[in-house]
Amino acid sequence: MGFDIYGLNPRQHKEKPEILNKSFMDITDKDEQSEYFAAKNKYEEETPGTYFRNNVWWWRPLWEYIIEISGDLLTPEQRQGGYENSCIQIPGNITRAIARRLSHEISSGNHKRYETEYKKAIAELPLEDCEHCDNTGQREWEDGPRECNACGGEGKRESWEASYPFDAENVENFRIFLEQSGGIEIC
Numbered sequence: 001m002g003f004d005i006y007g008l009n010p011r012q013h014k015e016k017p018e019i020l021n022k023s024f025m026d027i028t029d030k031d032e033q034s035e036y037f038a039a040k041n042k043y044e045e046e047t048p049g050t051y052f053r054n055n056v057w058w059w060r061p062l063w064e065y066i067i068e069i070s071g072d073l074l075t076p077e078q079r080q081g082g083y084e085n086s087c088i089q090i091p092g093n094i095t096r097a098i099a100r101r102l103s104h105e106i107s108s109g110n111h112k113r114y115e116t117e118y119k120k121a122i123a124e125l126p127l128e129d130c131e132h133c134d135n136t137g138q139r140e141w142e143d144g145p146r147e148c149n150a151c152g153g154e155g156k157r158e159s160w161e162a163s164y165p166f167d168a169e170n171v172e173n174f175r176i177f178l179e180q181s182g183g184i185e186i187c
Helices: 030-046 056-073 076-081 092-108 110-123 168-181
Strands: 002-007 051-055 088-091 138-141 144-147 183-186
Touching (some): 002 056, 002 168, 051 056, 056 092, 056 110, 056 168, 088 092, 092 110, 092 183, 110 168
Antiparallel strands (some): 002 051, 002 183, 088 183, 138 144
């Protein structure tokens, strides 16, 4: 699962290719489908306010950071909507204000300090009991008991929280997207 974030009114740095005015679902020719995706990828790269995507593992820590530094700019529905694929919209004046706060965070290095502290906190999390093998390190397979593949036979594993990375570069990319987006829709 991922979070697709669309710019509501992205700044246009170049003309949108004609092929993107078609619905991909109406394109049946394989060569034209390839042309469509090539044009789409190039357009989104050259128009950074059009589209931003993170899978759920990367998005949640980024969204928590956004709430930490800019939650006061968002309604409760917008804050919650960022955790859901409900297509919540956040208008351009708010996304520009968030982008300004992110610019300050980036110029002061706060986002990198946050990343360091986040990674340290994740590393310090205690191991959890492995629910796949009931802490035994062994699982019952069709051909008999063997080492648990979830915990490597240890009976304990990393916390699920360790699956959610935070990266300063992701923050920087999101700031660029927000600045250019003209408002966003989180789906």
